[in-house]
Amino acid sequence: MTTHVQFGALGQSVHRALSQAPTETSPIRRARRAGLLYLAVAVLGAFAQIVRVQVYVPDDAAKTASNVVAHAALLRLSFVADLVQALVFLFLALALYRLFEHAGRGLARAMVIFVVVSVAITCLNMVNQLGALLVATHPSYANTFGARGSHSLVLLLMDMHHNGYLIAQLSWLWLFALGMLGYRSGMFPRPLALLLMLGTVCYVIDALLQFLAPGFADVSAKLFILPETLSELSLLAYLLIKGVKTPRSLRS
DSSP: OHHHHHHHHHHHHHHHHHHHSOOTHHHHHHHHHHHHHHHHHHHHHHHHHHHHHHHOOTTOHHHHHHHHHHTHHHHHHHHHHHHHHHHHHHHHHHHHHHHHGGGOHHHHHHHHHHHHHHHHHHHHHHHHHHHHHHHHHOHHHHHHHHHHHHHHHHHHHHHHHHHHHHHHHHTTTHHHHHHHHHHHHTOSOHHHHHHHHHHHHHHHHHHHHHHHOHHHHHHHHHHHHHHHHHHHHHHHHHHHHTOOOOOHHHHO
């Protein structure tokens, strides 16, 4: 009987200790896991984009087609990398939703929707890159369209991929929603939250100018690249190193 009482008292003590233990490490751990997912998205996406930049030569069909043939294996690898990063991006959105839903469920859902739209556009847009690869490397297309015709088709498909990427960029409003969630919840420093919102505005304006004023686009891109890059690198570093600031509601 005494043993049962002792175990019962011990169980109650453990329960009280667990219930009173600080929970502030829990959101930090979740934030760092989100940071690892974000790092995977950044590395895979950067690799795919670097490969495309080396291959794609605007207004030069022959050079673009030649580059696609010369770097076919690398281009296939970049294709897979982009598809994988799109899948990881979805898991990142879910991780961020769990982390910030208490700050506004509607806004957190909007963030996830923007990510889903971006991933859908990105995956569909990858068909253009795959098409360019097929046309450049399969002799049947050159036999049908001729060398110049097949080269022009490769350039057209890479042009379409480039513009599809800009369209996907318009859905990067998920960063703006995340900045607002971080600002509302107090889980991000205010400068970081504001920087995310500023970076998003730059992304959207940059993409729109590519369509509305192509002649000014090169100048605007140089102006916007600093806040765009700084916002995402700051977010990545903060998630990995700091995690998040624990909101007061989770401290009590």
